[in-house]
Amino acid sequence: MTSRTSSLTATNLSMRFGGVDVFSDISFAVRTGHVTGCIGPNGAGKSTLVNVICGVYCPVGGQVFLDERLLTGASTVEIVRRGVSRSFQDVRIFPTLTALENVQAAMPTRHGEEVYSFLFGYQASERTNRAVAMGLLDELSLADVAGRTAQDLPFGQQKLIALARTIATGAQFLLLDEPAAGVELDLIPRITALVQRLAQQEQRGILLIEHNVDVIRAVAEDAFVLQGGRVIAHGGCQQVLNDERVIKEYLGRIYDA
Amino acid sequence: MGSIQTLAIGLGMAGYYALVAVGFGLIFATLRIFHVAHGTVFVTGGYVFFFLHRLYGFDLATSAAIAVACAAILGVAIDRVIYIPIMRRGGGMFAVFIASLGVALIFDALYLVLTKGVLAIARTDSLQIWNVGAIALRQYDMAMVVLVLVIFLLLYLWLHRTRTGLEIRALTDNEMLAGTVGMNVDRTRNSIFLIASAMAGLAGVLTAYDNGINPDSGNRTLFIAVVAVILGGVRNLLAGTLLGSVALGIITAFAMFLYPEWVTFCIFAMMIVLILFRPKGLFG
Amino acid sequence: MEHLLFIGNLICVWIIFSLGANLVIGYTGMMAMGQAAYLGVGAYTAAGLNIFFGVDFFTASLAGAVVAAVVAVLTFLPLLRLDGFYFALATLGLNFVFFDLFHNLAPRVEGSEGLYGLEMPYIISRPVGLFIAILGATILCVAICWRLDRSPFGRALRATRDKPEALQSLGKDPRKFQISVWALGGAFSGLAGAIYAATLFYIDPTLFTLNTSIAVLVFIGVGGLASIPGSILGPVVLVAFTEGLRFIGLPSTLTAPIQSALYGLLLVLLMMFRRQGLVGNYDFKD
Numbered sequence A: 001m002t003s004r005t006s007s008l009t010a011t012n013l014s015m016r017f018g019g020v021d022v023f024s025d026i027s028f029a030v031r032t033g034h035v036t037g038c039i040g041p042n043g044a045g046k047s048t049l050v051n052v053i054c055g056v057y058c059p060v061g062g063q064v065f066l067d068e069r070l071l072t073g074a075s076t077v078e079i080v081r082r083g084v085s086r087s088f089q090d091v092r093i094f095p096t097l098t099a100l101e102n103v104q105a106a107m108p109t110r111h112g113e114e115v116y117s118f119l120f121g122y123q124a125s126e127r128t129n130r131a132v133a134m135g136l137l138d139e140l141s142l143a144d145v146a147g148r149t150a151q152d153l154p155f156g157q158q159k160l161i162a163l164a165r166t167i168a169t170g171a172q173f174l175l176l177d178e179p180a181a182g183v184e185l186d187l188i189p190r191i192t193a194l195v196q197r198l199a200q201q202e203q204r205g206i207l208l209i210e211h212n213v214d215v216i217r218a219v220a221e222d223a224f225v226l227q228g229g230r231v232i233a234h235g236g237c238q239q240v241l242n243d244e245r246v247i248k249e250y251l252g253r254i255y256d257a
Numbered sequence B: 001m002g003s004i005q006t007l008a009i010g011l012g013m014a015g016y017y018a019l020v021a022v023g024f025g026l027i028f029a030t031l032r033i034f035h036v037a038h039g040t041v042f043v044t045g046g047y048v049f050f051f052l053h054r055l056y057g058f059d060l061a062t063s064a065a066i067a068v069a070c071a072a073i074l075g076v077a078i079d080r081v082i083y084i085p086i087m088r089r090g091g092g093m094f095a096v097f098i099a100s101l102g103v104a105l106i107f108d109a110l111y112l113v114l115t116k117g118v119l120a121i122a123r124t125d126s127l128q129i130w131n132v133g134a135i136a137l138r139q140y141d142m143a144m145v146v147l148v149l150v151i152f153l154l155l156y157l158w159l160h161r162t163r164t165g166l167e168i169r170a171l172t173d174n175e176m177l178a179g180t181v182g183m184n185v186d187r188t189r190n191s192i193f194l195i196a197s198a199m200a201g202l203a204g205v206l207t208a209y210d211n212g213i214n215p216d217s218g219n220r221t222l223f224i225a226v227v228a229v230i231l232g233g234v235r236n237l238l239a240g241t242l243l244g245s246v247a248l249g250i251i252t253a254f255a256m257f258l259y260p261e262w263v264t265f266c267i268f269a270m271m272i273v274l275i276l277f278r279p280k281g282l283f284g
Numbered sequence C: 001m002e003h004l005l006f007i008g009n010l011i012c013v014w015i016i017f018s019l020g021a022n023l024v025i026g027y028t029g030m031m032a033m034g035q036a037a038y039l040g041v042g043a044y045t046a047a048g049l050n051i052f053f054g055v056d057f058f059t060a061s062l063a064g065a066v067v068a069a070v071v072a073v074l075t076f077l078p079l080l081r082l083d084g085f086y087f088a089l090a091t092l093g094l095n096f097v098f099f100d101l102f103h104n105l106a107p108r109v110e111g112s113e114g115l116y117g118l119e120m121p122y123i124i125s126r127p128v129g130l131f132i133a134i135l136g137a138t139i140l141c142v143a144i145c146w147r148l149d150r151s152p153f154g155r156a157l158r159a160t161r162d163k164p165e166a167l168q169s170l171g172k173d174p175r176k177f178q179i180s181v182w183a184l185g186g187a188f189s190g191l192a193g194a195i196y197a198a199t200l201f202y203i204d205p206t207l208f209t210l211n212t213s214i215a216v217l218v219f220i221g222v223g224g225l226a227s228i229p230g231s232i233l234g235p236v237v238l239v240a241f242t243e244g245l246r247f248i249g250l251p252s253t254l255t256a257p258i259q260s261a262l263y264g265l266l267l268v269l270l271m272m273f274r275r276q277g278l279v280g281n282y283d284f285k286d
Helices: A046-053 A076-082 A099-105 A123-139 A155-168 A185-200 A213-219 A237-241 A244-256 B003-031 B038-055 B060-088 B093-115 B139-161 B163-173 B175-180 B185-209 B217-232 B237-258 B260-277 C002-027 C036-053 C057-081 C084-105 C127-149 C152-162 C164-168 C174-200 C210-223 C228-247 C252-273
Strands: A007-017 A020-031 A035-039 A061-066 A084-086 A173-177 A205-209 A222-227 A230-236 B129-132 B135-138
Touching (some): A020 A035, A020 A205, A046 A173, A076 A084, A155 A185, A205 A213, A213 A237, A222 A237, A222 A244, B038 B217, B060 B093, B060 C252, B093 B217, B093 C084, B139 B185, B217 B237, B237 B260, C036 C057, C036 C084, C036 C210, C057 C174, C228 C252
Antiparallel strands (some): B129 B135
16 A cells, blocks of 8 residues: 555646646645545546546646655556546446456456466455455445446446445555446435445545535535536635635526526 | 669559559548458459459550459449348448458458469569669659559549549438438449449459469558558548558568568557557547 | 367367357457467477477477467457457468468478478377367366366456456456466467467468368357367267268369358358357357
8 A cells, every 4th residue: 555645636737738738727625534526517627637637648837745755757557556546427448247256356456467466366355355345345335236247237336336436446546537427316325324334434535526516515615526627616615616706607507497 | 772762662552452452541531441351452462463364364554454343243242142231230340350350361262272372473474674763763653653642642533523432421421311311322332332443453454464363462452551541541531541541661671571471560560659649640 | 080080089179269269259349250260370380390400299299389478468469459340350361471471471382382391299190189189178278267267367258348448447457358368268278279280291371261260260150159179069069961972972172162151151040040150159249
């Protein structure tokens, strides 16, 4: 496991594709033990933000730090090893693996996962991993389908498997890209409870990107609103959600619709 | 043999390559099909011509016309009977590629049984030679270069002056777009396979008449054509394949002259290097 | 009897070769079209060491597997950044490149196109002994693959095949698994090549052409992708069929084309009707 850190900070991040600004000058911090919400309409650049933090794209300006250490410029794999992992909005589970295998494949232990170690001597660590993975699946009401191939499960359950997979990496900071979108309504409390437990008990720092304002309201202490590539409000969650401009620009439209 | 003489021979070979390459490139660029069996279509043209002319005594023009028609029909048939059903059943590019390899294997085996692998040359007399200074130019090669240029000109007109041509170019540029304007993809597809296969069949006829063909010729010519297409790039298909074929004709002619043992090595090493560094083509 | 043992040896060679190819193609989803190159490297290494340097055959076979794995990795590294289709084409090109290398550079016995004159250790100098040794090696290879199939490594290979970018986002580099499995596939091919040399007592470059790479594609395509029973079933069924043709008295000038036409027909039918093969767990994607 990576050494304990206390914050993931982005300073003045800007991203541009082919001369078009996706976002510019974005700064925020995610602290361990806290959930930071990020809301904004489609096309506001939320997923691109995750891609930039995780090293999929290199920002045209600004930096991301893990405490004092510069994260920008490292490879995706290296960034996860330093403790920042993400989930995808469009799921991307391993379709031919079972639900349990999906989660186990994400675990950081490397026993039996190398070309020179697959024959013997990984059984003990594999049993532990399996128990941890089953625990995660159980927490998301997926224990019954643990042995089923992921591609045969409905979208909502695939989404939850992907969430469990991201958590299973053991990364200290989790960037969750709309984990509740497409999930059955009665499972959403499970997700919020899990996110809260991760922050409070395991001291993880979570950036929760969501469309669903109720989910943000339920778990996030801090929040910021992204619109048109800029942060239009940030601060405490309640304060942001009650901000006049946010209500007018964003929330109003949702409630109208 | 001087290097200018080798150059002349290379230009002669470039003609066959160009005819096969442009059809392969057209199919690859528009339909994303890696049509290995295009080599089979080429060799089928050659064999039909050879058998009609030498075994059944048809005159050259009739045999050639029937051979080109057979090749064209075979190409369309492979698409309709094999590729389209595979794609309907959810198979993708690899599935079609592998099935295409299968088709090539079947026909290679057939021709091996029919000919016992003996080289089939249709001409019985030697060819007229023009001496220009120290270089011997064969009339046949010159005629072929002219023929290839005329065919490329016609292709250019077809692609740029007809409605079908417009639809085909739309496919090359953007297949999504082509789908949305509601063009008749099936009919366009048939035209592509028909024209491409007819050209491959013609190349087969010309090769069988002069250098001769054996069951291996199909795959060999096809892979040279593939390298020519990769060399030229599919973005600018006609000019690209023409340039790529000329370059390959000259390279293979020199390689055969200088290091005959290493011709295959040269072609495929070049292909790998191209894929690694210029997958969009040297001129693309 | 001797001929039956020979057929048994041949089936074993193709089983080991298929297992290696299935690890690469079926489990990890890389379209390798030139596996015969590594078969040839293994065969030439083992036979060359044995004939010219007097290395005993067991050591020479192991050396064949190791050298094939090393050559496999060295040729694979430059291709790592290619995506699916160009990758297939490049590996196919490698097969031709290696054919010319074998043809022009590999040692040959005076007056022939290839190599013969293997010196076998006493215990495998008789056909029965040889067959038992080859069968033992095959069982060992099957056991290794069987362990791999249910190990975390096997799981990581399947994850690499399914969604490499998702694996990356979980902190694991898919390229590491691709290189590892390519080495492993190379080693299996190399070992199969060494055993092939021991079975035929003679090798020449024509044994390692594209046709052999296509043959292994047919074996695992018919048997089943990402499946160990499939890797065994394919060679057994197809070699039995070819030998059956010989048995009913078809002249050898016809068996080769018929076998090749059958392989072609099987490829077409598989792609049309059953892309995962007889007992496969995966199908030729895209």
